[in-house]
Amino acid sequence: MTDAIAVFDLDKTFTLHTQGGIRLRVLRGVNLTVRWGDCVVLADPSGSGKSTLLRAIYGNYVPQAGHIHVRHGDAVVDMVGAAPRTVLDVRRRTVGYVSQFLRVVPRVPALEIVIEPLRALGVPRLEALERGRAILERLQIPERLWTLSSVTFSGGEQQRVNVARGLVVGYPILLLDEPTASLDAASRGVVVDLIAEARGRGTAIVGTFHDADVRTALATRVVTLHEASAA
Secondary structure (H helix, E strand, O other): OOOOEEEEEEEEEEEEHHHOOEEEEEEEEEEEEEOOOOEEEEOOOOOOOHHHHHHHHHOOOOOOEEEEEEEEOOEEEEOOOOOHHHHHHHHHHOEEEEOOOOOOOOOOEHHHHHHHHHHHOOOOHHHHHHHHHHHHHHOOOOHHHOOOEHHHOOHHHHHHHHHHHHHOOOOOEEEEEOOOOOOOHHHHHHHHHHHHHHHHOOOEEEEEOOOHHHHHHHOOEEEOHHHHHHO
């Protein structure tokens, strides 16, 4: 497998148990390949399943059918049906994920939130702190906030901490779900630069971006799930 990600015939259905067992088929036969250095942007409207696809690739959702092959070091892991410890190892070493919202344990300082993925990889604490401080500076989070819990931050500050946590490791694969949402123009520009730099290093990226200018700046390919289903 030379691609970073290869999705085959993926189906995902949700059952709404609180609404009489209604079944919603969100993903239908999706096929998608992502090469190293690609930034594939999903351009469907809201509610079409873009976030569902990202979460399935990350192993948060279990599809009903299909396969998701992810290059993980020298191996290829099918995230559909992989053992939980394998999924966790893929997340720890290979796939970074930036969601639309920062979900953290209250009272944990922002800097500690950012460096936690580095520490999980065994990076020495002093090196992890140096890298964490550098990316928080780059994202213009004031130093006076680094020792505070990010639950007290504004929405834009929380999102920048979220981005810092997702990008600090330098994962080979990145899944980005509206990473520039709630950001002002200056902060959005910094995040775009960081993502472009990762793409330039060969990182494989799949993302959703509401802002058309961000899509234009980052996308090497723009696809829709309808096209992916027809592939």
